[in-house]
Amino acid sequence: MxxxxxxxxxxxxxxxxxxxxxxxxxxxxxxxxxxxxxxxxxxxxxxxxxxxxxxxxxxxxxxxxxxxxxxxxxxxxxxxxxxxxxxxxxxxxxxxxxxxxxxxxxxxxxxxxxxxxQGKIIKPSKKETIVSELLEKEMNQNPALKEAFQKFSPYKQYEFLEYIESAKQEKTKISRIEKVVPMILASVGLNDKYR
The missing domain is CATH 3.90.1150.200 (Aspartate Aminotransferase, domain 1)
Structure with missing residues (x-):
């Protein structure tokens, strides 16, 4: 409204x-x-x-x-x-x-x-796809990480990518990646602890 x-x-x-x-x-x-x-x-x-x-x-x-x-x-x-x-x-x-x-x-x-x-309603617009070059690089060096990441639902993948890429500075992005890598490997979604 x-x-x-x-x-x-x-x-x-x-x-x-x-x-x-x-x-x-x-x-x-x-x-x-x-x-x-x-x-x-x-x-x-x-x-x-x-x-x-x-x-x-x-x-x-x-x-x-x-x-x-x-x-x-x-x-x-x-x-x-x-x-x-x-x-x-x-x-x-x-x-x-x-x-x-x-x-x-x-x-x-x-x-x-x-x-x-007839149920005619406007569907919420699709979220923009987020690409994290830093995370991509990390996954290319660590196949287990890539495999674990791909097991997440698109929504949970999006949460990780948004979390990393919403940081303004490169060093913050890197520290966020360091924080989420163990979570991804453990199959723990970014916001699972709040769910």
């Missing part, structure tokens, strides 16, 4: 749009969604999954679709409020009750519910 400061903004102007938000509510109430309250405002869920939310902002009131990125949006109503940040959330903004078209809104919500039923 958005940052904390933005969340408070969603409901800060709710009073300004009381009638308008009630109108949107009566429309959403005609669907199979269940109303809950999250982040201080109404959020409508299907099978406990957030589908749409309502809110009043300074200059507009809006309905937003949590997985709006999957909507066809034939009527070109939806916007991404934060291009760089928001992957799937889309807003439909209104500045007056006259702009609210119940039939269109219900079509969008029906599509959003259908997408939810």
């Amino acid at each position: 958005e940052s904390k400061s933005e969340n408070t903004g969603i409901w800060k102007y709710g009073e300004k749009w009381t009638e308008e938000l009630l109108l949107l509510k009566t429309i959403v109430d005609k669907t199979e969604l269940t109303e809950t309250t999250k982040w201080g405002g109404p959020v409508y869920v299907y099978n406990k999954k957030n589908v749409v939310g309502l809110g009043g902002f300074k200059d507009y009131f809006a309905i937003w679709f949590f997985n709006g990125v999957f909507l066809k949006d034939d009527k070109k109503k939806l916007i991404n409020a934060q291009e760089e940040v928001t992957k799937s959330l889309r807003q439909w903004r209104f500045t007056s009750k006259e702009e609210v078209n119940e039939k269109e809104i219900l079509e969008y919500i029906a599509e959003a519910i259908e997408n939810e039923k």
Whole structure:
């Protein structure tokens, strides 16, 4: 969801749009969604999954679709409020009750519910691959180390590589390698002691 400061903004102007938000509510109430309250405002869920939310902002009131990125949006109503940040959330903004078209809104919500039923969600982006030349060198000199390292799951390999390569200085990387080599040889994952 958005940052904390933005969340408070969603409901800060709710009073300004009381009638308008009630109108949107009566429309959403005609669907199979269940109303809950999250982040201080109404959020409508299907099978406990957030589908749409309502809110009043300074200059507009809006309905937003949590997985709006999957909507066809034939009527070109939806916007991404934060291009760089928001992957799937889309807003439909209104500045007056006259702009609210119940039939269109219900079509969008029906599509959003259908997408939810089909399980359409954005998968978290894959982590970048990390290469540690120093560890590679170490493994080339020590076949047992290489073999032990390859037995770890990709996730655990990633943890080791990230730990080594997140060090700024070469000498720190070397000291980290010295620390993890015995762990790798003993088949102990970097964070196993915390699991």
